[in-house]
Amino acid sequence: MIIGHEITHGFDNTGRQFDKDGNRIPWWTNETIEKFNEHNQCFIEQYSNFSIPEIDMNSNGNQTQDEDIADNGGLKAAFYAYQNWAKNNVNIDKKLPGLTKYSNEQMFFIHFGYTWCTRLSVSRIFNRLITDVHSLAHIRVIGSTSNFHEFDRVFSCKPGQRNSRVKKCVVW
Template identity: 80%
Template sequence: SNGNQTQDEDIADNDGLKAAFYAYQKWAKNNVTVDKKLPGLTQYSSEQMFFIHFAHIWCTRISISRAFNMILTDVHSLEHFRIIGSTSNFDEFDRVFRCKLSQRNS
């Protein structure tokens, strides 16, 4: 996908992730006893699990021909880049995963 073709949807992805994260933080603050850790994932904070889930919902396997077609015609970036773009444009991701400037996921 070229940037001009996907720009509006990329911005929507960025804004959607931010809105969802801030809504989750508000919910979590008011529901401390409800937000339990999952077995096998206890090493992750609730905020880290939010971002892990965000990435997981975009997990896909597509053929090279479908990817090529999407790049040429789709208004959305490929799923992999939707994850990278949204998280690399969000400072809260860096804070939650304690990323240093040199480690940014961009």
């Protein structure tokens, strides 16, 4: 997921300003920029509506937009890479004790959530919300999975139910 996240940065508001050799040369057309900004606005609105009850504030989608898009793109890239790997390794289907009721694809998403498992003090939550360009860990999980149709398929979610958004934010 993290590798996909970092690759996605090559195609965000910062990455679009550098060519393949790392020279600061914008390479997107005006039409591409307009389309990107339209899709980006969906992320800004979505992530700005995540409530953080510990401090009675909402997340700031403007502040976190590039990282949120990279999280979403990274999750997709990692999942599709996993599916490709699984297709070529069909005989590997070992289950962990106590988790046998979950499919391998479900375990992929469970592990994704576990990767961001953290506990922060109220002061640390406030500090991160004000200063960090990344969303809080639980928002990174909820935001990315709620925009990904494969998550819905794997867990049999219907749009608007639990963690499945009716309007999914997608850039790439």
